[in-house]
Amino acid sequence: xxxxxxxxxxxxxxxxxxxxxxxxxxxxxxxxxxxxxxxxxxxxxxxxxxxxxxxxxxxxxxxxxxxxxxxxxxxxxxxxxxxxxxxxxxxxxxxxxxxxxxxxxx
Amino acid sequence: xxxxxxxxxxxxxxxxxxxxxxxxxxxxxxxxxxxxxxxxxxxxxxxxxxxxxxxxxxxxxxxxxxxxxxxxxxxxxxxxxxxxxxxxxxxxxxxxxxxxxxxxxx
Numbered sequence: 001x002x003x004x005x006x007x008x009x010x011x012x013x014x015x016x017x018x019x020x021x022x023x024x025x026x027x028x029x030x031x032x033x034x035x036x037x038x039x040x041x042x043x044x045x046x047x048x049x050x051x052x053x054x055x056x057x058x059x060x061x062x063x064x065x066x067x068x069x070x071x072x073x074x075x076x077x078x079x080x081x082x083x084x085x086x087x088x089x090x091x092x093x094x095x096x097x098x099x100x101x102x103x104x105x106x
Numbered sequence: 107x108x109x110x111x112x113x114x115x116x117x118x119x120x121x122x123x124x125x126x127x128x129x130x131x132x133x134x135x136x137x138x139x140x141x142x143x144x145x146x147x148x149x150x151x152x153x154x155x156x157x158x159x160x161x162x163x164x165x166x167x168x169x170x171x172x173x174x175x176x177x178x179x180x181x182x183x184x185x186x187x188x189x190x191x192x193x194x195x196x197x198x199x200x201x202x203x204x205x206x207x208x209x210x211x212x
Contacts, residue, residue, distance in 0.1 A: 006133045013130045015164040024119045058121040074180035
């Protein structure tokens with residue numbers, strides 16, 4: 001395989017990754033709705049650790065635990081922001097903002 | 107579905123994501139080897155834009171383009187670091203370092 005073959009493979013992986021990321025985001029939004037409707041605490045600091053540990057435990061490499069943690073820290077920032085803005089969507093007429101400032105956990 | 111059901115679904119998505127991330131990393135390492143062996147330029151700034159555009163084009167939501175770009179910026183940082191360290195591995199006896207300082211593109 002030459003470089004363009006490997007890049008086509010990467011592009012295919014990325015398309016599948018986009019589908020998984022959106023599947024994950026949809027679940028995070030559903031959790032946000034349930035939390036709001038049942039008055040559950042929305043900030044659960046141990047959950048993010050469990051999420052990263054699950055990914056690390058199920059990784060066969062070559063990515064190391066630190067690599068996965070770095071990727072997932074950003075991924076969880078984005079997911080937290082989505083959940084926060086979706087949870088506030090019913091009481092706000094403006095669209096979702098871009099800041100990664102929410103403190104909600106998935 | 108209650109919150110624990112959604113979280114089980116997220117954990118399953120994350121396991122599949124770990125597999126895809128490692129599949130991607132393996133391809134990035136192979137590209138690094140090919141670049142080194144064929145004296146090709148290793149920094150190709152347009153490739154990262156193409157990668158993110160591919161992901162955005164193949165996303166059905168709810169993640170927005172900006173959300174995907176934020177996640178992929180970090181993901182590409184990590185992949186670039188892996189490729190750089192793997193490319194230098196033959197001439198260095200020490201293990202891969204942790205800094206995201208490489209300038210190689212996948």
